[in-house]
Amino acid sequence: MRENDERRRRGLLRLIPGLLLGLLLTGCSALERQHEALLVLGDLAAGDAPSRLKQRTQTPDRERLAYAVEGRDYVADLYHPAISRRGSLVLVHGLTDEGRRDPRLMAFARTLARAGFTVLVPELDGLRDFSVGTREAQGIADAIRHAAAELPMGEEGPALAAISFATGPALLAAMQPDTAHRVRFVIAVGGYYDLTDLLRYATTGEDRGGAGRRAPPPQSDLRWALLRSQLHHLADAEDRQRLDIIARRRLGNSEESFEAPDSGVAGLGPEGKALYALVTNTDPARVTPLLEALPPSLLLQFDALNLASRDLDALTARLVLVHGPDDRVIPISHSRRLRDALPSRQARLFAAGGLGHVEVSSHWRDAWTLWRAIYHMLRLGETDGRNR
Numbered sequence: 001m002r003e004n005d006e007r008r009r010r011g012l013l014r015l016i017p018g019l020l021l022g023l024l025l026t027g028c029s030a031l032e033r034q035h036e037a038l039l040v041l042g043d044l045a046a047g048d049a050p051s052r053l054k055q056r057t058q059t060p061d062r063e064r065l066a067y068a069v070e071g072r073d074y075v076a077d078l079y080h081p082a083i084s085r086r087g088s089l090v091l092v093h094g095l096t097d098e099g100r101r102d103p104r105l106m107a108f109a110r111t112l113a114r115a116g117f118t119v120l121v122p123e124l125d126g127l128r129d130f131s132v133g134t135r136e137a138q139g140i141a142d143a144i145r146h147a148a149a150e151l152p153m154g155e156e157g158p159a160l161a162a163i164s165f166a167t168g169p170a171l172l173a174a175m176q177p178d179t180a181h182r183v184r185f186v187i188a189v190g191g192y193y194d195l196t197d198l199l200r201y202a203t204t205g206e207d208r209g210g211a212g213r214r215a216p217p218p219q220s221d222l223r224w225a226l227l228r229s230q231l232h233h234l235a236d237a238e239d240r241q242r243l244d245i246i247a248r249r250r251l252g253n254s255e256e257s258f259e260a261p262d263s264g265v266a267g268l269g270p271e272g273k274a275l276y277a278l279v280t281n282t283d284p285a286r287v288t289p290l291l292e293a294l295p296p297s298l299l300l301q302f303d304a305l306n307l308a309s310r311d312l313d314a315l316t317a318r319l320v321l322v323h324g325p326d327d328r329v330i331p332i333s334h335s336r337r338l339r340d341a342l343p344s345r346q347a348r349l350f351a352a353g354g355l356g357h358v359e360v361s362s363h364w365r366d367a368w369t370l371w372r373a374i375y376h377m378l379r380l381g382e383t384d385g386r387n388r
Contacts, residue, residue, distance in 0.1 A: 033382075036115065037375035041367060043111045053114050058082040060113035062106075065120070067150070069142035076100065076122040076143065078151075079113040086116040086381035087153035087184070090143045092124065094164030094190075095225065099128035105163070115378060117159070118152050127166055130225070131232035133301045136166070140173035148182045157182040159381060160317070164330065164357065165229075167191025168305045175314035185318040185380045190327055190357050193334040193341070194308035199278070199287060201331060202226055206284040210333040219328045224250040227279045233298035239272030246276075271295045312341055318380060319347035322373045324355030348376065 043053040061080040068074070077100050091109055096102045100121045109119045122143040126132040140160075147158035160183050162170035167188040174183045192198050197209045202222040207215035227247045231240045242264040250262075265276060275298070278290040291299075303309055319342065323335040332351060339347040350373035 033378050034375055037371055037378055040111060040115050040374050040378070041371050043114065044108070044370075047107055053111070057114040060110050060119075062110075067146050069145050072138070072142055074122055074139065074142060074146075076120055077106075077109070079109045079119040079121070081113040081116050081118060083116060084118045084152035086159075086378070087118065087156050088147045088151035088158040089117040089119050089381075090140065090147055090158050090160050091119050091121045092140055092143075092160070092162045092166040092170050093121065093127055094162075094166050095127055095130055095132065095229065097128060099123050112161075115381075117381060120147050120151065120158070124166075124169075127169075130228040132165060132169065132229055132305070133232075134169070134172070134304050136169040137172040137305075140166075140170050141176050141179050144173060144179045144182055157184045159184050159187070161187040162189070162191060164190045165192065168195075168307050171307060171312070171315060172305070172310070174317055175312070177314075180314050180316050183317040185320060185377075186315075187320045187322065187377060188335070188338075189322045190324065190330055190355070191321065191335060191338065192307070192330050193338040195302060195306040196287065196291065196308070198330060198334065199226065199291065200284055203279060203281050204284045204287065207331045207333055208284070209337050210331060211336075213333065215331040215333065216326050216328050221251050222329055223279045227275065230275060230298055233295065233301060234271050234275065235295065235297070236269045236271060238267070239269050242268055243272055243276060271298075307338065307341075315342065315346075320373065320377055320380070321347060321349040322352055322355065322370075323349065324357065325351050325353055327355070327357050329357040350376070 039051070039053040039056070043051040045051075046054070063078045063080065065076045065078045066073070067076070089112060091105070091112065093100055093102055093105045096105070100123045105121065109121055112119050120143055122139060124136050124139050126136045144158055144160065148155070151158065160170055160174055168191070170186065170188070173179060174186055194209055197207070201207050201215065202218050205215075205217055207213075224247045227243060228251075231243055231247070234240050234243070246262045246264060265273070268276060271294075274290070274293045274295070278287075278294065281287065281290055291302075294302075319339070321335040321339055323332040325332050335349050339349045350369050352369040352373060355370070
């Protein structure tokens with residue numbers, strides 16, 4: 001890990017002269033913000049190691065926060081900057097067992113706080129235990145409501161940042177009637193758009209939404225992570241238990257050939273067998289009929305979270321999409337299609353080669369695009385993103 005961090009720092013140092021030259025050539029009055037974006041980029045590269053941003057800013061305080069919205073109780077971490085000059089930001093973690101205490105998420109939250117955001121990171125059970133559903137959209141909407149009412153500069157409305165599979169629930173939260181006008185802008189890192197196409201990519205490698213562009217092969221364990229995320233919709237407790245054992249074993253041994261029959265499959269009920277057949281399928285043409293054979297409760301949640309089947313007109317906030325072209329979990333075609341589904345100039349996509357899925361790579365080969373994305377985020381933090 002330390003060796004990777006050192007490679008990141010060395011790679012960034014090699015790119016700094018070019019970035020500084022770019023700053024000088026812009027000739028605009030936002031040189032201070034441009035320099036700050038470079039410091040933020042360096043801090044992301046450094047991780048927990050020293051950086052110039054760390055040297056220039058106080059370490060953000062982290063507070064465990066309990067709050068309630070209309071009788072619904074939540075816990076969150078709140079990161080306090082020395083000066084809250086960019087208002088509040090709700091940061092939503094992706095699928096991770098560690099939830100709001102995922103070390104990568106905590107490092108990102110601290111960097112955002114050093115940049116002047118008061119960062120609220122709610123704990124969302126469905127994203128932590130891989131049972132994501134519409135309740136996560138409710139939880140994110142409640143976090144927006146709490147931030148708008150209680151956090152610094154709340155009257156201006158919070159920003160919203162979502163990681164990976166949290167993108168769908170986050171956008172649904174930002175489109176509710178009483179939240180749509182409150183969210184200043186949304187940042188989506190490695191997010192999805194069409195769940196059917198995502199399932200097809202994860203299980204067969206075909207990126208049907210790629211418009212002829214070749215996608216890299218999916219991660220070998222992706223299908224098993226998706227299996228875990230759907231188990232809670234099965235009515236049969238024994239099916240849930242059997243498939244959970246299979247998914248966890250496969251996730252722990254991603255090199256194992258999935259074509260070999262899993263022990264326990266023969267004992268599955270009809271719903272369990274239908275879900276297992278979907279995640280082990282390798283034929284792109286069979287994805288739709290296999291999906292339609294799933295239990296109605298699963299299909300209902302699937303459709304509710306599928307942005308491709310939703311009317312996005314209620315989304316008024318500006319959208320900042322950051323996606324790695326070589327993403328092997330969610331292809332960049334999803335961010336392209338999400339951008340194109342919105343009115344012109346409402347969404348902006350930064351195709352950052354320095355990203356894998358949501359992690360910054362060690363070579364930093366596209367630091368310029370990441371710097372531009374950070375600069376754009378910092379600028380929106382200083383303005384009403386809906387009017388710029």
